[in-house]
Every structure is written in C-alpha cells, then in structure tokens.
Amino acid sequence: xxxxxSGYTFSSVCYHSANSNSDHEGFLLGEVxxxxxxxxxxxxxxxxxxxxxxxxxxxxxxxxxFSFYDYAGKVSEVNLNKILKDRRKNVIGWYRFRRNTxxxxxxxxxxxxxxxxxxxxxxxxxxxLFSFISTANxxxxxxxxxxxxxxxxxxxxxxxxxxxxxxxxxxEYKVSSVPNTSLNYAxxxxxxxxxxxxxxxxxxxxxTIFQVYSALQEKVQAVxxxxxxxxxxxxxxxxxxxxxxxxxxxRKRKSAEEERRLQELEAAETVESxxxxxxxxxxxxxxxxxxxxxxxxxxxxxxxxxSDMPPLYSDVVGRDSTTVLGSKANVVFxxxxxxxxxxxxxHPLSLPLxxxxxxxxxxxxxxxxxDEEDEDEEEESNDCENLENELSLSPGDVTLPPSQGRPxxxxxxxxxxxxxxx
Amino acid sequence: xxxxxxxVALNRISPELRPLLSSVVRNGRxxxxxxxxxxxxxxxxxxxxxxxxxxxxxFKLHIPYAGETLKWDIxxxxxDPELPPDFIFGEDVEFLPEASELPHLVSWDARDPxxxxxxxxxxxxxxxxxxxxxxxxxxxxxFEYDSLLEDPSYGRGMEIYAGRKNSWxxxxxxxxxxxxxxxxxxxxxxxLKDTALDPGEDVALLSVSFEDAEATQVFPKLYLxxxxxxxxxxxxxxxxxxxxxxxxLIDYVPQVCQLLTSKVQYVIQGYHKRREYIAAFLSHFGMGxxxxxxxxxxxxxxxxxxxxFCFLVHVDLPLYFPCDQPTLTFQSVYHFTSSGxxxxxVQKSYPYSPRWDGNEMAKRAKAYFKSFIPQFQEGAFANGxx
Numbered sequence: 001x002x003x004x005x006s007g008y009t010f011s012s013v014c015y016h017s018a019n020s021n022s023d024h025e026g027f028l029l030g031e032v033x034x035x036x037x038x039x040x041x042x043x044x045x046x047x048x049x050x051x052x053x054x055x056x057x058x059x060x061x062x063x064x065x066f067s068f069y070d071y072a073g074k075v076s077e078v079n080l081n082k083i084l085k086d087r088r089k090n091v092i093g094w095y096r097f098r099r100n101t102x103x104x105x106x107x108x109x110x111x112x113x114x115x116x117x118x119x120x121x122x123x124x125x126x127x128x129l130f131s132f133i134s135t136a137n138x139x140x141x142x143x144x145x146x147x148x149x150x151x152x153x154x155x156x157x158x159x160x161x162x163x164x165x166x167x168x169x170x171x172e173y174k175v176s177s178v179p180n181t182s183l184n185y186a187x188x189x190x191x192x193x194x195x196x197x198x199x200x201x202x203x204x205x206x207x208t209i210f211q212v213y214s215a216l217q218e219k220v221q222a223v224x225x226x227x228x229x230x231x232x233x234x235x236x237x238x239x240x241x242x243x244x245x246x247x248x249x250x251r252k253r254k255s256a257e258e259e260r261r262l263q264e265l266e267a268a269e270t271v272e273s274x275x276x277x278x279x280x281x282x283x284x285x286x287x288x289x290x291x292x293x294x295x296x297x298x299x300x301x302x303x304x305x306x307s308d309m310p311p312l313y314s315d316v317v318g319r320d321s322t323t324v325l326g327s328k329a330n331v332v333f334x335x336x337x338x339x340x341x342x343x344x345x346x347h348p349l350s351l352p353l354x355x356x357x358x359x360x361x362x363x364x365x366x367x368x369x370x371d372e373e374d375e376d377e378e379e380e381s382n383d384c385e386n387l388e389n390e391l392s393l394s395p396g397d398v399t400l401p402p403s404q405g406r407p408x409x410x411x412x413x414x415x416x417x418x419x420x421x422x
Numbered sequence: 423x424x425x426x427x428x429x430v431a432l433n434r435i436s437p438e439l440r441p442l443l444s445s446v447v448r449n450g451r452x453x454x455x456x457x458x459x460x461x462x463x464x465x466x467x468x469x470x471x472x473x474x475x476x477x478x479x480x481f482k483l484h485i486p487y488a489g490e491t492l493k494w495d496i497x498x499x500x501x502d503p504e505l506p507p508d509f510i511f512g513e514d515v516e517f518l519p520e521a522s523e524l525p526h527l528v529s530w531d532a533r534d535p536x537x538x539x540x541x542x543x544x545x546x547x548x549x550x551x552x553x554x555x556x557x558x559x560x561x562x563x564x565f566e567y568d569s570l571l572e573d574p575s576y577g578r579g580m581e582i583y584a585g586r587k588n589s590w591x592x593x594x595x596x597x598x599x600x601x602x603x604x605x606x607x608x609x610x611x612x613x614l615k616d617t618a619l620d621p622g623e624d625v626a627l628l629s630v631s632f633e634d635a636e637a638t639q640v641f642p643k644l645y646l647x648x649x650x651x652x653x654x655x656x657x658x659x660x661x662x663x664x665x666x667x668x669x670x671l672i673d674y675v676p677q678v679c680q681l682l683t684s685k686v687q688y689v690i691q692g693y694h695k696r697r698e699y700i701a702a703f704l705s706h707f708g709m710g711x712x713x714x715x716x717x718x719x720x721x722x723x724x725x726x727x728x729x730x731f732c733f734l735v736h737v738d739l740p741l742y743f744p745c746d747q748p749t750l751t752f753q754s755v756y757h758f759t760s761s762g763x764x765x766x767x768v769q770k771s772y773p774y775s776p777r778w779d780g781n782e783m784a785k786r787a788k789a790y791f792k793s794f795i796p797q798f799q800e801g802a803f804a805n806g807x808x
Contacts (some may be wrong), residue, residue, distance in 0.1 A: 021469050022501040065499065071506045072521040072528045100466035101480060101497055107509040110518055138471040 003126065003147050004161045005056040014143060016061050017097035017130050026061035027084060028093040028128060030054065054092055054126060054158070060084060073111035077119055093126035093147075101131055103146045113150050124151060126158065431462045434478045438503035441535040446483070450539050452546050454581055454601050454627055455486040455645075460542070468499055479503075485546060488583035488599040489629050492549070496538075506530035507538070509545070519548040556584035560635035563596050569672040575603040576675055595633050600675060602626040604682050609653050610693045610718065624650050628662075628678055630671060640665040644678065654685055655741050688742060695780075696720065696739045699748075702780030703737070706788060725755075728795045732756075733802075734764075735791065744776035750787075752798045757806025765806035767798055 017024045035051045060083065062068070068079040084091060094116060096109060105113070105127065117125045127148040134141045149156040198204055428447035435443050443462065450460035465478040479500035485492040495510035506527055511517045521527060526541040557564045563584075571577040579601030606624040625647050633639035644662050646654070654660055662678050696719035703722055704711055712723040712734070722737040734753040740746035750769040757765040772790050774783070 018470075021473065022499040023468055023497075065502060066505060071530050072524070074521075098497060099468045101468075102495060102510055104510050104515070106495075106497065107511065107518065108521075109508070111521055134471055141471065 001052045001054065001124075001149060001156075001158050002161070003054040003056070003158050004163055007162055007165055009056055009058055010162050010165075013059050013061075013095060013097075013128075013130065018132070018143075020097065023065060023099075024061065024097040025065065026059050026095055027087075027091050028056050028095055028126070029058040029060060029087055029090040030056040030092045031090070032092055032124065052124065054124075056092065056128075058090075059095065060087060060091075069108075069112055069115075073108045073115075075112060075115040075119060080116075080119065088120065091120050091125075092122060093128060095128035095130065097130040097132075099132045100134060103129060103131060103144060105129070105148060105150060110150065117151060124149065128160070428462075431465060431481075434465050434476045435481075436467075436477050436479050436498075436500035436503065438500065438532075439479060439498055442532070442538040445535045445539050446542070450542070452485055452539075452543055453487050454579055454599055454625070455489075460485060468497070469501065473500075483542070485542070487546060487549070488553070488581035489597050489631075490583050492546075494545075504532045506532075506541075511549075514549075514552075517549060517552050519545055519552075523548065550581060553582045553584045557582060557596060559584070560596070562635055562637050563632060566598070566632075566637070566671045569670065570598070570600070570675070573672065576600055579603070595631070595635075597632070598630045598671065600628045600630070600671075602628055602675070602679050602682060604679060604686060606650055606653075606686060608690045609650070609686060610690070623647065626650060626682055628675060630665065630674075637670075638667075642674070642678070644682075654689060660685060688745075692741060692743050692745075693719065695744050698780035699739060699743070699783055700780075702784040703787070705781075706784040726791060726795075728792070728799075731795070731799050733795065733798065737787075744778075744783075747771070747774045747776075750790075752794070754798075754802040754806055756808055757802040758808075759806060765802050767801060769794065 013026070016026070032052060032054050035053055037049045037051065039047045039049070041047070062083060068083060069075045081088065094113075109127065109129075113125065113127055117123065127150055129146050129148065131144045132141055133144060145160065147158045147160040149158050196203055196205075198207060431447060432440055432444060446460050447462055448459075452460060461484040462481050463484065464482040466480050467473065467475075467477045468479050469477045477500050479498040481496060483494050483496050485494065492514075493512045495512070497508040497510070499505055524541060524544045526537055526544055530541075531537050554567060557567050567580075567582060570580060581599040583597045583599070585595040585597070604626050606626075609624075627645040629643045629645060631641045631643075633641070642662060642665050644660065646660075660682070662681060665674055700714050700719045700722055703724070704714070707724050707726070710724045710726050712725050714722040720739050722739075724735040724737070726733055726735060732755045734755060736751040736753065738749040738751070740748065747770065750772065751766055752769065753764050753766040755764070759765050772794075773786055778786065
C-alpha cells in the first residue's frame, strides 16, 4: 500500500494540531484506488503487481475530544454523522494528534478504529498519528507522523509521501491528482477563462498548435504521394534501360560468335587451298576466291553488312532478342560482386557490356527479390552483373574460381576471409 | 529512566489531576508484590510549550507484576481533566482489554481520587487473564496453571507472566508468582518491627520460572517481605528445595508452604520457649537477676555469689532455642584483662537438653554454676588483675 497526502492538507492538519492546547483528532477524506502494474522482462516472466494507493485530499477536524464516542470508546453513529454530514462517503481514515507520546496506537484508539471500520464500511481504514516531541528545555520540537494500517496483521505502518515536498530541482514536479474543489478557483477560471479556453474547455493555444500540426501532416502526405509517383516512373524507365542493355549485350555476343565461326571457316579453307595448290596452283586461287566469295555470300545471309565495321546500334537493337537466349553454352562464369554478408554462389554472366551501367539494379536483385520475376528476366539480370570486372577480362576466359575477385565478407569477429563457394 | 520521588512527581503534575495521582503514588499497591509501590516516571505535558507549569498530564506508570515491571503510558489532557485517560500498554501490543468490563472507566469520575487506582487494578486483572490465555500455547504450562487454579488456597493469589517466545530458539517461557498461604500473624511483633522501611503486609511469594514449555528448566525462588525475612533469620536461613525433575507445581508448592510454615512455627515456638526459660530463671534466681530482655526474651544477666566471690552470668538465647543451646558468659566483677575488660569466660557446651522444660533448665543451670565457679575463680585470679 502506498499513501500520499497533499501538502496543503498536511499543513492544515499540522496547523490545527499545533494550535491545540490538548490532544486533537479528526477524519481524513480522500480516495483509494487500485493500481495494477504489469512488467515484462527479458526472462519473459510477466509480473503483475497490485498496489493500493491511498490519497488524502482533505480533513475534517473534530471540535473537541470525545465528540463521537463515550468514555468506554463506544462510537455513536449519530454524532459521527453530525460531524461528517455528506462527506461520510469520502472518509478513508482518521487522525489523532497527541504531544509527547509514543508512536503507537493507544487502547482507546484501537477500540474506536475497529468500530469506525465497521460503521463507515471501509475495510482498510487508515489511522494517522501525529505527535510533537519536545526536548526538556523546549528548544527543539519534532513533528512526527505515522500512518497505520491497523486492520492488517501486526498493525502495519505505511509510508506517507507528500508530493513536491522536497528538492524539486532534482525531482520531477508532480501534478496532484487531487480534485480541485475550490469554489473561488472555479469562479475565477469561469470569468477569465474565455481568453484562454475555447467553448469546449480546451486551451486555444493547444488548438492552434494542433492545426499547424494537421497542416504539416497534410503537406507531408502530399509529398509522399509525389515521391511515390516519381519513384514508379523511375522504376519503369530503369526497367526499359535494363532491357535495352540486355539486347545490346545479346547482339554483341551473337556478332562475336559469328566472327569466330567465320574465322574458323577461313582457317579451314586455307588449309584446303594449300593442299590443292600443290596439285593445281592456278585453279585454286580462283576456287579459293570463289569459295571465299561463296562463304562470304553464305555468311552474308546471317551477317549483313559483312565489312570490318562494327554493326550499327540500330541494327543490333532491331534484332530479335529471343534468338540470343539459346547461347547458354558459351556463357562465361565470372565472379559476381557480393554485398557484405550476402551468400555467395556464382551465377552465369554475360560478356561485358562495357557501357558502365551501375550496380544499383544488381543490388536490388541481390537483396533477394522474389520469384515473381520470370526466368528470362533473371537470366538477363545475371548477364548485366559485374560490369567493372568484365571490362578487364577478355571474352574467351574460362570460368574463374568463384573465390577470386569476390570482395571478402567479414566474419562477425572482424576478421576478413573469402567466403567459400557454394 | 529517572525515578522521581512521589512528592517531586506530584509537584509537576497539573493541579487538577494531582488528587488522582496522589492515591496512586502514595497508596498504590497493585498485585501480589505489595511491598513495591507504583512508580511514576517520564512526566510530559500535552499542552503547548508556552503553557506555564505545572502542566504535566501524561506519564509512565511502573506496575510490578509476576516478577516483571509493566510500564504503561497513561495519557490525560490537562485542559480537560474531567475526561478519562487513555493507555498504551508498552510492549504488550496485543493486549486489548474489554472496555465494558472496566467499570471505573465506563463510569469515570474525576472527582474520586481513587478512580485511577481502581481503574489500574481492573486493567491489571484483565492483563492477568490475557496472560493466562497466552499459556494455551503450551499444554504443559496450561496444566500447571489449571491444577493450581483448582486449589483455592493458591488459585486466588497467582500472577502469570507468559513471556514472549525467544526469537532465536522459539522457546516459550512463563513465570508463576504465587502468594503462599502461610500465617505470619503469630510471629512476635518485636521480630517484625525492626526494619528500616515500612514493611507493609507480611507476605511470602514463590516465583517459579519455566524457561521452556516442557518444564525441563525450572527455577524457583522465594521472596519474603523484609520483616518476615528478618524474623526468620535473614535470607540465608531459609533454603527451599530445588524443583524436582518431572515434578509439577501442585506438588511442589505445598512442599514449600510446609517448609515455611514449619519455620514460622519454630520461630513462634522458640519465642515462647525463651519466655518460659526466662520466667523459670526469674523464679529460681529471684533477686539475682540483674536485667533481662522483656520483649524478645533473648538475654538474661544474673549477679551471683559463691563463697564471697561475686560474678555475673550473661545468658544469650539464640533464635532457634531450644534447639540451639544458650550461651553462658561468666564474668568476674573484680578482675580485668590486659585490655581493660572484665575478665570473662564463655561456655557453650554444658549439660543441656532441648527437651527439658524451663524449670528443669534453670535447675540444671544452677547446678552447673556451682560446679564451674571454682574453676572460673581460679582462672580469674590467675589471668586477671584487680
């Protein structure tokens, strides 16, 4: 149980008591509430604590001793009601002040307390005992107070706190939950409140600030929409750029293959013509020329513009990209740049594009985009990877060990090492 | 705590409350141990410090009970002297008397000087019942209590203090204080009046402490009022037996009672025997008696003459006469010792029997004088100087 008393109630009780030339008693008014605190810790053991909080808001002093009980300590309910009137339901305890006595409930106080508990119907009625202890020469007087919970075992004592009594520079100033029952306060607020409060009782400044807040929220929402749209446009353009890059790569690969085939054919013809030169050196030239011409003509169907000039970009773009996809067998395996910590396994890469495209798209794909992309798109993305490495590699290189060239991923302990190939 | 004399305490009390406390500090005897009066300490005031004195209206009252001293706070209000006081029962926080059974609280009358004292007595009575209830924690001790209660000669004068359990050992202890029903009225007055303080009522109290609930450690002790103790020959004269192992109070207490009664009877008898002795010597020696103790009959001095030789005989009768033999001191009237004292000889062993009556003792003493005097005379002449 925790208990608190408002500063003004405490000082009022002390004032009444100090000015009394004998023992003094009265009733405590306030409220009792239950607080439930639920704490969760790392151990995942939940803890629920119930705390009964007693708040003393006010007091009702008795004009004299024995005003509601007789010599034997028997409480008179009639006299009690005369003192409390309509505040009886707010009674949560009673208090007594006696000078120079022990901080212990007396015989009569215990008898009265038991009866008050029953009559008032407050099972946990508290008793506050004040005492002035003075030294023999009256030079020092100490005000002592103890809050008892007599209905509990061993006459439990409860610590009583007074909010904001202390060093408030180091503590948070607490707002009291005591309801303000002052008539004068209510009157002043009613008269002067129109300048500060609106018709709903809310402070005007608060409403203004709230309006500013709302306006800012709207603007932010609008900007969010614009950002979203621009992001979508950007995505579309990026997709198109990627597609075009892939087509370029395919065309280049195809042209490279055709050149190689052509070279092979030429090499084979050269050998045959050498052999026939020994038998008929005159006719071989013509046939060679013819063969070459025939070869070239044959090659012309597949390779328009058979000159040493590289094909036009427009020609390359116009080609059907699907014909390029079949050439998986000649794909070169190159190490794929890895983000730190990402799992490393090699993917088939296309020949270097040499166009300096960024790795942004690669990162996006490396982040684990789902299988909603179809297989074709995935292969196309793989072809675009490791552009920087491709610039330094020749097309005819065979598969490199995946560990080479891959940036080292760091172990959790900070040491770097090359991740093994999967 | 400072113990104040009754007068000092009364002077500090608020004048309206003084009559009530006067009867407490002057005449207040509560419980069995009436030799100790009620004491007041720690006088304080409930008025503001600026109130001129005397205005003390709250104090601590010390009440002897069952060998302990109860320290109860009594709280008045000097500004409302007609109101009854409140009490704080010290360490006995669980003691809560029934207010309706305190007639002097229910009908408190501040004008009656005895009201407070009577109220305190009623509270002590309820405290006694409270302690008896606490004995229920030990069946053994409860048996002791119930068995004593059945005997009215012990049950009426009994105080129980059921102490707190030892927090270390968990042992439960209790003390029984019993007033022994021994009649001291026939003890000669001269034995009782020779005390420095007003002895009050003559009483013998037996305190039996049970240090454990199973009664394996039992320590009895006998308390006598000062006059009785003096009459019986001091504290060393009376030894009570140890509590028998496995015994119980209902057997032990009568045993102690009997022992004490016998002692008292012996003392009374001795007095009468001494008186008889002196009377017999007066009869036999007539004019030869110089002086004798006419109150306690413990001394007798004779002036005798044998063959022109005069001598004094001092007879000292002990407390437990006739069991203990009287001492005869022969003294020459002529001869001095070197230290300037009259030459004398003490005789403690001479023909004597405690079964002789006074008359026989006087006759035998006379005969002994005759037989011893020649020897004494020779000794006086030889060792003394004129």
